[in-house]
Amino acid sequence: MAYRHGIYTTESDTQVVDPVEAGTGLVVFGTAxxxxLDNPSEAVNKPIQVNDWNxxxxxxxxxxxxxxxxLCQQxxxxxRRINAxxxxxxxxxxxxxxxxxxxAVTINVSEGEAVIEKEGVLLNSLTVSAGDGSSNYVEDTDYTADxxxxxxxxxSILDSGSITGSDLTVTYDYLDPESVTSEDIIGGYDSENGTYQGIEVIEQVFPRLGVNPGLLSAPGWSHQEEIGTTLVLKSRGIxxxxxxxxxxxxxxxTKDDxxxxxxxxxxxxxxxxICWPRAKISGKTYQYSAIAAALMVRLDAENDNVPYKSPSNKKISISAMVNDAGEEVYLDQMAANELNGNGIFTAINLNGWRTWGNNTAAYNDTVQNIDVKDRFIAVRRMFDWWGNSFMLSFLDRVDxxxxxxxxxxxxxxxxxxxxxxxGEGQIAGAAIxxxxxxxxxxxILDGVIKFKQRVAFYTPARVIENDLxxxxxxxxxxxxxxxE
Structure with missing residues (x-):
């Protein structure tokens, strides 16, 4: 090494923390x-992340x-529909x-099989006996059940077993989803046992899965006021x-309803x-919230998990929109705009079915001076995503x-x-x-530091006008x- 005498400087690379993309984190509550399953109790009040249909x-x-x-409609x-x-x-x-x-339900045996034509049967509760009740049969010895x-x-009757009659008598327990109430969906925290139920399970998503929730939904339930209100409350400060x-x-x-x-x-x-009415695809009727949620997940995935694009005016492969009575609803642009003006996300058939609406539930065309970050769905989601990403990116810097x-x-x-x-055109700008x-x-003596960050996200071009x-x-x- 050369002899050194004097004062010098060196340069080190800037310490950059790779951002952690928050992703959509769609969490859906309901019944299944x-x-x-092999162990039904293991799939109760627990966040279960799945990536595909199977x-x-x-x-x-x-x-x-x-x-x-x-949950099955989601x-x-x-x-199967949105592929997201x-x-x-x-x-x-x-x-x-x-x-x-x-x-003591009697079922017929035909070609070596007997079927209990009811959903929800709990296999571990099933008992099988002769049609006249004279003898009980043993699983895997006389029969198998699936x-x-x-x-x-x-x-299925086993040839090596002792079942010979044309009828069987069965006794069983079965799931009763109609006994599930709004209180079960809302749930709560049991401090005595340290367990979470219902929507309160949202607090377990990140600790268990390492995914921060980005969207909450409960199709089939969220139209109930107490459940919708709980979803709103649990959306903040998770x-x-x-x-x-x-x-x-x-x-x-109707739209007025x-x-x-x-x-x-x-x-x-x-x-x-807020979603209305319902969507119909291939004879199946979906709560529109299920379609909207799937669409937002797909839209995010197509844009590097940055939710900067509005979910409005996106083509969706549906056959009709229907009201609560099952009657088809055809909204023209004027009628759909009325719903948008009331903060409702809908769909119109304009050169094919497409989503229609940019406004959050906070917007109403009679309300003046609503903050832009609270008005547009895409802008509100960007604020949430940005804040969540910041916390995840710099969690390791705490302490x-x-x-x-x-x-x-x-x-x-x-x-x-x-x-x-x-540079990617996903935001207008940001500086911290x-x-x-x-x-x-x-x-600072108390261990508290604060940054000031200014951000600007693109608002959707909800009106494009050409003066002829x-x-x-x-x-x-x-x-x-x-x-001349």
């Missing part, structure tokens, strides 16, 4: 046919009866609490800091996207020494992130500062070429 069937079960098993919408995932499901249907029993594609139990959006349905047979229902239930929070290295790390990393997103006026000595004017000179030039 968990009796189809995963959903294997992890929570599937049924075509969406009125009883409400499964179908996300993985992952989705986090929370099932509240508990085989311990929500069951009923059938005793589910068919319809979710019905098929009892795990003490994360914020999410929520997607709710309102009821009604829907607007009135929204007002009556006070669904007016900026975190909410580090409060020195310039820490401050520069945050400032440099966030400015680089902002410049990158701006560490200002002395925001950080008095007393706060007839220009006589263009006509003259066309006829005479501008000559």
């Amino acid at each position: 046919p968990v009796n189809l 995963g959903a069937k294997n992890e929570i079960g599937y049924s075509e009866d969406w009125s009883k098993f409400t 499964m179908d919408a996300s993985f 995932g992952p989705v986090i499901f929370v099932n509240v249907l508990n085989p311990t609490d929500h069951t009923a029993s059938e005793s 589910f068919n594609e319809d979710g019905h139990v098929v009892i 795990n003490g800091g994360f914020n999410a959006g929520n997607i709710l349905d309102v009821k009604g047979n 829907a607007a009135s229902d929204k007002d009556t239930k006070l669904y007016d929070d900026s975190s909410s996207t 580090d020494p409060t020195n310039t290295r820490l401050i520069e790390s945050v400032v440099d990393s966030e400015n680089i992130r902002g410049n990158s997103l701006q 500062e560490f200002r002395q006026k925001d950080n008095p000595t007393s706060d 004017e007839f220009d006589p000179t263009l006509l003259t030039n066309a006829l005479f070429g501008g000559g």
Whole structure:
């Protein structure tokens, strides 16, 4: 090494923290046919993340009866219609609490099989005996039992067993989804046992899965005021800091009914996207919130998980929109705009079915001076996503020494992130500062530091207008070429 004498400087690379993309984190609450699983009790009041259709069937079960098993319509919408995932499901249907029993039911044996034509049967409760009740049979000795594609139990007679008659008598317990109430969906925290139920399970999503919730939904339930209100409340301050959006349905047979229902239930929070009416695809009717949620997940995935694009005016493969009575609803642009003006997200058939509406539930065209961050769905979601991403990105910096290295790390990393997103056209701009006026000595001595970040997200071009004017000179030039 050369002999050194004097003063020198060196340079080190800027310490940049790679941002952690928050992603959509769609969490859906409801009921599922968990009796189809090997261990039904393991799929109750627990966040279960699934990535595809087969995963959903294997992890929570599937049924075509969406009125009883409400999570299944989100499964179908996300993985079969919109093809978007992952989705986090929370099932509240508990085989311990929500069951009923059938005793001494006679079923016929045909070609070595007998079928219990009822959904929800709990296999571990099944007993099989002779048609006249004279003898009891033993599973795996006299018969085997499993589910068919319809979710019905098929009892297969073993040739080596002792079953000979043409009838069997069966007794069993079965899931009773109709006994699930709004209180089960809302749930709560049991401090004595340290357990979470219902919507309160949202607090377990990040600790269990490492995913921060971005959207909450409960199709088939969110039209109930107490459930919708709970979803709104639980959307903010999750795990003490994360914020999410929520997607709710309102009821009604007409657009005026829907607007009135929204007002009556006070669904007016900026975190909410309000949906009406329902969507119909291939003979199946979906709560529109299930379609909207799946669409937002797909839209995010197509844009690097940055939710900067509005979910409005996106084509959706549906066959009709229907009201609560099952009657088809055809909204023209004027009628759909009335709903939008009341903060309701809908759909119109304009050169194909497409989503229609940019406004959160907080917007009403009679309300003046609403903050832009609370008005537009895309802007509100960007604020939530940005805040969640910041917390995840710099979680490892908490409890580090409060020195310039820490401050520069945050400032440099966030400015680089902002410049990158701006360069991609995903935001208008972002800049972060560490200002002395925001950080008095007393706060620093208390271990508290504060940054000031200014952000600007693109608002949707909800109106594109072209002012047409007839220009006589263009006509003259066309006829005479501008000559004498």
